[in-house]
Amino acid sequence: MKSLGILYKGILTRDRGAETASGPFEVMVAKEVADQIRSWRFIVLLALIVLTFLGSLYVSLGNIKNAVTIEQDPDGTFVYLKLLTITDGSMPPFHVFLNFLGPLLGIALGFDAINSEQSNGTLIRLMAQPVYRDNLILAKFVSALIIISHLFIALALLMIGAGLIITGANMEPIEVLRIFSFIFISIIYVGFWLSLSIVFSIGFKQTATSAIAGVGVWLFFTVFYPIVVNMAMKMFIPEQAMLTQPDAIKYNDMILNLLRLAPSQLFSDATTTLLMPSVRSLGPMSMEQMAGAIPSPLPFKESLMVVWPQVSGLLAATLFCFACSYYLFMRREIRS
Template sequence: MVQKETTDHVCSWRFIILLLLITITCFGSLYNSLNHLSEVLNNAKDPNHMFAFLRILTTSDGTLPPFHVFIGFLGPLLGISLGFDAINSEQNNGSLVRIISQPIHRDYLINAKFVAGLIIIVSLFFTLNFLFVGFGILATGLTPNPEEFLRIIAFTLLVILYVSFWLNLSILFSIKFKQAATSALSAIAVWLFFTVFFQILINIIAKVFIPTNTTNPNHALAYKNFFLKLINIAPNQLYNDATTTLLAPTIRSLGPLSYSQTYGAIPSALPLRESLLIVWPQLTGLIAITILCFAISYYLFMKREIRA
């Protein structure tokens, strides 16, 4: 069943179109970053200038966003396209009853839908990231050190986790709604809300509730931390925070710091383990919502009454 679902995805026009879109935009970002890379590496004021291959993923001259920003924008669309008609299309075609009537467990179907989408996501993003590394080696003549390579692997796993969340969310909507168009619009609406409108809503709330004339720095810090927690409800914010920390080893905190916390700090790169500890709440949040979406989808599908 997994092989059949994977073949259906690979041969579908929507996957081919999204694959071409992601590939073209990512290679455009690669070309842009390689043209700008020598200037970045020669900038001694940049604390991350020694990490050439990480800078390939994050460098931009302003004409195109960097690679990780493109992935954060187009990755959810890929996940949604792989799952928005996973169940309801089978039901509308009449094939769902025939599949369920076979001597197999019912959960094999939803498991196969998720695993097939996951195989596509893993294959695509590991290929893209390794192509980036390969072109970086050819263009610069340098090789990534073990720290950079492990950070790129961690970034790839983070992207897979992030896109898998949107895959599970779209599968959930495909179970909940009978029409594929409705489930697709619902998933895209959630994506647009968190990508565009959620930040605007938080900024409006912050302007209303945060006092502008406070003289107590502890109160100002408390308000900032509170609204940072609100912003972290958005999956794309969790992805952005984790990505920024993994690809920029000099980042030591994702929130505001007081003078006493920064006093005496040495501006050096953190090891990967310390960066993972910083973003562990973000990683845990993404893992939790991904598992939650799949668990709800699994429960609704197993309890669903399927008729001819």
């Protein structure tokens, strides 16, 4: 019995030590979070995003009273959603700003994730320790996602608090669901550019090359890809005015499907539908489909069903890019 008691105490001591001791993955995540927060590029991008958020919030609060008093506005009762969508034309709303600045945040957090470690000689020293290789790539990705998640949640809480203080309106539960769904989609959207930049940081030895590659892909999908799609469709159908209504609907559907290959278009479709409950469709509709439709907000479940293809596409693209980075890093030679 005495030996059993000693064995039981030893097991308890071992379990308590395992609970209090941090594993190598937790240590690397904490170290990466601290390094990212202290870096100047993150501070500059954080200040830029916060300034644009405050500017958009100021414009929205200045026009929220006029927007609520407008009649026949299905979204007029959703005051807190109006804070993220309404504008007077002087500044775009915040979700449009985030569509533009979010990729820069993801690229800045991941373009030197691996090649900077190798160029500084710290990657060999780190892999010489009893650390699994996949722990390093997971820590790089998870730490950046933690920073992005905390940033967007803090901005959402700041928006809700400002709305409570200035307007004094009660917040509906459906608004909470839609706002935090918007935050979740924003995290996935920035996570896609983060995983893509990590792929470039593994594929290129120089950090400047990986940064230029990430910015180049972002500029292509943001600026040049819509121009290429429109020019290509005009080559096949030069005179759109000669089309009948069913053919025009098919033509516009084809253009939208091609544009949705860009992550920015998927993000724009998803956030617009979630933040504007009156949006019922993301494509052109015929007069027969619009006949008898009453302008009213959609329930949250139906809005989520409308944007589910866009959300699943963003999530699949993010996981695919991270899987590519994982595969490339696991097969990379780090001794050279």
